Amino acid sequence: MWLQKLLNYWIYCGSCIAAISGEPTLPTADYYIGAVVEFPARTVNGAASTRARIRQFERLLEDAAIRPDIVVFPEDVLNDRETPIVVPTPSDTVVPCGVDAALYDYIISEVSCYARSLQLYLLINVVEVQNCTQSHEIANLIASCPIYNTNVVFDRGGAVISRYRKYNLIGSEWLYFNYTSQPEEEAIFHTDMNVTFGHFTDMDLLYARPAQALVQRGIMDFLHPSNWQSELPFMSAVQLHQSWAYSNNVNLLVAGTNDPRNGRSGSGIYAGKYGALTASMTSDETQSKLHLSVVPKQSVANRKVMESLRINQNSLKEQQNQTQRDSSSGVLDRFTGVVLARSNDIDLYVTVPIPNEVTNNMALQQQICHNDLCCDFYIKRSVNPLANASTTSYYYRMAAFRGIGSFLNTEPNAVAVCAILSCTGDHIYTCGRIYYESVEVVPQYSFDEVRIRGNFTRGSTSLLTPTSVNQLLMPLTVDEFEWQVQEYSNISLAKLTLLQPRSDLLTFGIYDNYFLDENHSKDAADTFRWAMWLIPMSFLIQITF
Structure with a gap:
């Protein structure tokens, strides 16, 4: 090959x-x-x-x-x-x-x-x-x-x-x-x-x-x-x-x-x-x-x-x-062979659910703001005729977040996010999760057009990126999206556009990492030691009371 x-x-x-x-x-x-x-x-x-x-x-x-x-x-x-x-x-x-x-x-x-x-x-x-x-x-x-x-x-x-x-x-x-x-x-x-x-x-x-x-x-x-x-x-x-x-x-x-x-x-x-x-x-x-x-x-x-x-x-x-080629039943191929962690930061995001009901050619437009970040969403969808009341589909939410988050729920980082997130239910706690391997997933609709735009505060050191992942845990190829950034003195206007219909998205959005390198010091070791000491102590306190 x-x-x-x-x-x-x-x-x-x-x-x-x-x-x-x-x-x-x-x-x-x-x-x-x-x-x-x-x-x-x-x-x-x-x-x-x-x-x-x-x-x-x-x-x-x-x-x-x-x-x-x-x-x-x-x-x-x-x-x-x-x-x-x-x-x-x-x-x-x-x-x-x-x-x-x-x-x-x-x-x-x-x-x-x-x-x-x-x-x-x-x-x-x-x-x-x-x-x-x-x-x-x-x-x-x-x-x-x-x-x-x-x-x-x-x-x-x-x-x-x-x-x-x-x-x-x-x-x-x-x-x-x-x-x-x-x-x-x-x-x-x-x-x-x-x-x-x-x-x-x-x-x-x-x-x-x-x-x-x-x-x-x-x-x-x-x-x-x-x-x-x-x-x-x-x-x-x-x-x-x-x-x-x-x-x-x-x-x-x-x-x-x-x-x-x-x-x-x-x-x-x-x-x-x-x-x-x-x-x-x-x-x-x-x-x-x-x-x-x-x-x-x-x-x-x-x-x-x-x-x-x-x-x-x-x-x-x-x-x-x-993943886009539906079988007669409409079931999508998925990759579920890696045990995935979930970012608990999602629970802090400002989110709006995307309705399951779809009117073809009717655009959904929404602005969501969190702190100094505002995200504008434009979404057009089409119904998948193979989905019905007995099939399992992902739910989706539009999300905005600007603040201190973490990686693997332990390492602090400052981030800003404008994104569409997949969920396994209608509660935000189910976002960032995938269905088990045994579940057959039939998409309820296809995302035909998606435009996401946000005003991202510029940091002294930061990296503004387009981000996507599908049900094979692969990002979209670069010819399937358009990425535009306009730089101003204190903000970056970023716009991400989906160029081809997709029905298998897990994530599609804009992610800005603000690099909290000032936290890199030996104090981090001391913090970790204290955390390890507090876990058994908190357990003892729960038993005592």
């Missing part, structure tokens, strides 16, 4: 023969070959398990029909805080392959050898212990040295050229990990493809540092090992990753850990305004898969590259449009 797409691409670009032959992409090419690996979560720790996992990594690359230039592996799949490893300092340009085993762990030496053997850039994520005592005894280092969640990048010769220590910790990570003091400086490296990459990990995507700061520095290609826990209505994995890349107009390569029972899945490669080149969610907790794509260099993107991307876009759209 990918070989055929690369051959199609070759029609437009004669130099692409390098991709097919396995030779490294030339610096003068207007593309590179990117790959991301989705991989199962760790269930067993220990050296034997780690070796087996690295061998699986190697088999995925060996079996690939096309040799990529750069490969990203997921977060938290190799070792844990009980088995941290030492990572070479990038400025030393160490090639750990073949070095004395007492100096570097098997993970580092083996991946170094593999990067050198296949002439690839490789990024892995590990738990690292800093060697702060010059000791080679890991037990001594664990007892006295900082431990980090770390990305490690190897070049084509096997040298460690970049080491980024996660900056934004979440939940219990504050109890076990340290964080870097200079995230932007650590998270950049240059390649022989004439592309400069930035990289970060998981929750970093929601913060100004390092992710947004690197965009502001002019970095246009990003690598993102992830162990993302999807949350509705705005934070499912592929939905969020596409909207971040789209709004920043950058390339984003995301490798996701597969742990669907805990809500973790989602890998993809995104090309800014051109959307997803390849993306997937899976319910198979044992699946390991390599996703490959031609990636345009954003700095030199041209018509020939865009023609190639349209081939990929049409393929993705064809897959997603399966």
